[in-house]
Amino acid sequence: MQFLEKIKKSIFSLIILILLIISFFVFKFALQKEKIYTPKMTDNQIFTDFKVQFLIDEKQINFNKVLTGKNFYLINIWSSWCEPCKDESEYLLELKNNTPIMMIGINYKDKKKNALNFLKLYGDPFEQIFVDKQGLISINFGAYGVPETFLINNDNKVLKKYIGPLNDEDVYEIKKITKN
Amino acid sequence: MKSKKLLKIKILIIFILTCLSFKNSAISSSFSEEQTINITKNLRCLICQGQTIHESNSDFAESMKKYIKSELENGKTNDEVFSSLIEKYGQWIVYDPGISRNTLLLWALPLLLFLIGGAIIVKKIFRKI
Numbered sequence: 001m002q003f004l005e006k007i008k009k010s011i012f013s014l015i016i017l018i019l020l021i022i023s024f025f026v027f028k029f030a031l032q033k034e035k036i037y038t039p040k041m042t043d044n045q046i047f048t049d050f051k052v053q054f055l056i057d058e059k060q061i062n063f064n065k066v067l068t069g070k071n072f073y074l075i076n077i078w079s080s081w082c083e084p085c086k087d088e089s090e091y092l093l094e095l096k097n098n099t100p101i102m103m104i105g106i107n108y109k110d111k112k113k114n115a116l117n118f119l120k121l122y123g124d125p126f127e128q129i130f131v132d133k134q135g136l137i138s139i140n141f142g143a144y145g146v147p148e149t150f151l152i153n154n155d156n157k158v159l160k161k162y163i164g165p166l167n168d169e170d171v172y173e174i175k176k177i178t179k180n
Numbered sequence: 181m182k183s184k185k186l187l188k189i190k191i192l193i194i195f196i197l198t199c200l201s202f203k204n205s206a207i208s209s210s211f212s213e214e215q216t217i218n219i220t221k222n223l224r225c226l227i228c229q230g231q232t233i234h235e236s237n238s239d240f241a242e243s244m245k246k247y248i249k250s251e252l253e254n255g256k257t258n259d260e261v262f263s264s265l266i267e268k269y270g271q272w273i274v275y276d277p278g279i280s281r282n283t284l285l286l287w288a289l290p291l292l293l294f295l296i297g298g299a300i301i302v303k304k305i306f307r308k309i
Contacts, residue, residue, distance in 0.1 A: 040270040040272075134243060134246050135243025136246060138243070139243055141268070142268030144227055144269070145240065
């Protein structure tokens with residue numbers, strides 16, 4: 001009997017030890033994991049049925065009318081107060097000049113005067129620019145900051161989404177996708 | 181006499197109408213306000229993690245509040261707002277994770293622990309008897 005009791009006790013402490021070791025590893029790996037979350041769309045279709053306003057002549061148009069006639073569209077959310085957008089503009093110009101993509105700019109929470117100044121200074125890579133004064137259009141796209149870029153096809157499907165400024169690799173990738 | 185009575189009735193009607201108009205506006209605005217707060221309390225602020233959209237004053241959270249208000253004003257229900265946001269931002273944006281392969285352990289573990297604990301208690305009680 002005493003022998004059985006002893007085994008029981010040692011099994012109990014063994015189980016506790018194993019649980020402690022498991023929880024140690026769970027915490028170790030869970031805490032090491034990158035915590036910055038990038039939102040993933042569950043459905044890659046972009047919502048386009050809403051009104052947008054042009055930056056320059058301030059006319060309104062339904063966004064699904066904008067997305068016609070091309071195979072690829074690049075929607076770039078930018079702002080004049082956004083520092084990384086300045087570095088990004090050369091990549092956008094490169095895409096404008098060397099790909100058949102239609103470039104669409106969404107001017108996020110900005111003043112018209114500053115936005116126009118920005119385009120004068122860093123070049124205007126966009127065919128059409130719309131304003132998003134309240135940030136609601138960006139939410140429609142599933143974006144959460146500036147700069148953010150969406151490559152979509154003629155079915156309004158999001159092929160690629162880039163959070164933060166574009167870089168050489170991204171431009172290469174976009175060129176590769178739009179070539180085929 | 182008659183004109184005095186008429187005046188009283190007129191004043192009464194105006195008073196009732198004023199009350200009604202105030203009541204209506206108060207109800208409709210507080211209703212949507214409360215609903216917005218209920219939704220934003222259950223949404224994660226993606227750029228200020230650890231906070232809800234309701235608590236946060238970040239640019240993203242402020243736009244999100246406006247967006248939700250406008251969606252509610254367009255006649256969408258709470259569930260429709262949640263599901264459209266999940267479509268755009270993924271399951272992570274809501275504080276109430278749905279049951280999926282990734283969250284199965286999360287949902288099943290408490291139940292499992294409850295059953296094991298219950299079994300231990302029952303066993304002890306029966307052993308005493």
